[in-house]
Amino acid sequence: MVDCIIIGAGVAGVSAALTLKALKREFLLIGSANLSNKVAGAEKIKNYPGLDGASGAQFVQIMKDQLLHGGISVTEGHVTGIYEGDGCFFVACGQEMYEGKSIILATGVESVKPIVGEREFVGRGVSYCAVCDGFLYRGKTIAVVCTDREEEREVELLAGYASKVYLFALYKNCTVNLPNVEIVKGIPSQIKGGTKVEGIVVGGKEIAVDGVFMLKDSACDTLYPALRVENGSVAVDRNMATNVKGMFAAGDCTGRPYQYAKAAGEGNVAAHSVSAYLGR
């Protein structure tokens, strides 16, 4: 039985792993050997201290190197459930069942059902983060798919960069009112393009755009029914403890802002909290 099972190998999971290693704890890091396709698809990282304009692919490579140098391997697999044992947890992962004294959930967020072409063009015109990628579309034409009024500030931020914004506001009573923002009725069905995004299809018609921002609400994957979730995110305290004793969470699954720095910080704090929970 290991001290901790980290579920998810994105920025939060990797941060937790590096810190648990420094704290000399035994753990499993379950995820993809590629760590995170979402991170790898980021065009340019500007607001993460220590990465001066690196690409997401570069960030992933550095994290892979860090795991290698720390002697940490990723246990590949998809976790399908977590079950409580006697002072421990069982984690079902494919045909395997792993046992750990504690859990760090670092599962990220699974966006709602993707549009045709959305996944294909991530990093090639499709972005999930106005703050991260908005500046790439200075003077360009973009589409923004927005499912939540809370994201309107980000729509306006994008409108400050782009010359023209086609806004798909998939909620009631949109309040965005800017001269260069055109509200489009209907739900987009497809993103099209060649090497990069060229257009978005709605009602059978294609609108030419240079990029598409998907500002979507996210559904948090709850692998453990008793886990407390608030507004679709795992509820945690300042120590990253959930309502379940011995279960911690970090990164995008705990809610906004969906940012690498937040994920790295929360993974670090969760690892320290796990160590304090385990005792000597």
Next chain:
Amino acid sequence: MVDCIIIGAGVAGVSAALTLKALKREFLLIGSANLSNKVAGAEKIKNYPGLDGASGAQFVQIMKDQLLHGGISVTEGHVTGIYEGDGCFFVACGQEMYEGKSIILATGVESVKPIVGEREFVGRGVSYCAVCDGFLYRGKTIAVVCTDREEEREVELLAGYASKVYLFALYKNCTVNLPNVEIVKGIPSQIKGGTKVEGIVVGGKEIAVDGVFMLKDSACDTLYPALRVENGSVAVDRNMATNVKGMFAAGDCTGRPYQYAKAAGEGNVAAHSVSAYLGR
């Protein structure tokens, strides 16, 4: 009047600045042009995602480059007080008085009164972080100055690396009991050495050591009397909001763990919270 005044230009302050810039907010970043001597003195960084064994000096240089590329300058000065105005704050800094709609406190922690030689040997044998630097002392002899029983786990971590530990337990009822840990009575008066630490002085006698770990409790600098402080740290919620409306905090000043990743994450979250507080 700027949207926000960030007090402190360590990792948390820089993270907040980079993110406020991405959010197109106007702000002042007050601190040292060298950002953080504490970071600059770190020998090797291992558990920060994105920095694979970089030195603290390298980390500082990357952050300086990021500020430069973001068009962000550091306003040099020492803040002596914060005063509330009518829906704004005034920040006294040397002969200047700055006005901001919001505040991010990123002041770090000022360790209790340093020992003679302590500051001089930071990065050359003096460390404040067992998790960060312990591995550098494999098989070596070290002194550990510990002011809080909460840090005993870190003492034991160090004892797992070093062959011999001289422990100055500056509190009652020390419970560390390991064959290679010798508890030394008295308060150390000086750290001595040449290019690196060579010894620590107690009761007029010098003990030869390769390194000194200062595991000290920290006093949080309260620039604003009404600010709520708990156990010496600024009390914050998950959004990094303090008890004072419009005043946020991030990094070491909000408490343990004193880690770069936590500081970067909290700076990022504080910036997003400031932006939400300011509205459109």
